[in-house]
Amino acid sequence: MFGLSAAVRVYLAKQPADMRKSFDGLAALASGSLALDPPSGHLFVFVNKRRDRIKILYWDRDGLAVWAKRLERGTFRIPAAAADRVEMTTAELAALLAGIDLNTARRRVRYSRPETPVQNSENNAPTPEHVSTQYRV
Numbered sequence: 001m002f003g004l005s006a007a008v009r010v011y012l013a014k015q016p017a018d019m020r021k022s023f024d025g026l027a028a029l030a031s032g033s034l035a036l037d038p039p040s041g042h043l044f045v046f047v048n049k050r051r052d053r054i055k056i057l058y059w060d061r062d063g064l065a066v067w068a069k070r071l072e073r074g075t076f077r078i079p080a081a082a083a084d085r086v087e088m089t090t091a092e093l094a095a096l097l098a099g100i101d102l103n104t105a106r107r108r109v110r111y112s113r114p115e116t117p118v119q120n121s122e123n124n125a126p127t128p129e130h131v132s133t134q135y136r137v
Contacts, residue, residue, distance in 0.1 A: 004090040009042040012078065012086040012096075017046035019053045023064045026057040034085050038064060045093065051075040054097070069097065077101040 013034055021029070026046060027038040034044065044057040052075050056067040079086050079102040092102055 004043075004093075006090060008090055010045060010088040010090060010093045011036060011042060012045040012088055013047075014078070014081060014084050014086060016049035016051075017055070019046075019048045019055060019068075021046075021055075022066060023057070026055060026066065027064060030057060036085075043090075043093065045088075045096075047076055047078060051078065074099065077103060079103060 011030075011034055013029065015033060017026070017029060026044065029046065030036050030038045030044040036042065036044065038044065038057065039059045041059050046055045046057070047053065052071045054069050054076055058065055058067070076096060077100075079088070079092075079096075088096070095102060095105065
């Protein structure tokens with residue numbers, strides 16, 4: 001497809017979209033029903049009612065670009081959510097495009113750095129309570 005960094009946000013519209021829409025129509029959906037800014041650099045994902053077609057709208061340096069995919073057989077499994085839009089990671093988008101059902105997929109527990117408060121410039125070293133015991137000798 002195209003290279004995506006982890007900093008890119010992906011927004012999936014829950015309501016089916018008319019796949020005849022292109023740049024301006026999809027941008028109107030992104031700014032209207034999703035309440036987001038199309039030139040923000042994020043990806044806006046739209047699916048049709050049958051869920052066999054998908055379009056992704058994104059800002060590409062100097063203008064809008066649209067990426068589309070049509071399945072010859074099968075459907076895209078849209079993640080369950082109560083809101084009108086679903087925020088996804090780029091890895092989840094890749095899984096969706098590859099045919100993986102995100103509703104049944106499980107995310108394994110991984111290490112994540114604890115949130116540290118902003119410290120003054122005099123003392124930039126982490127405080128002892130923020131240092132993981134996993135790495136202490």
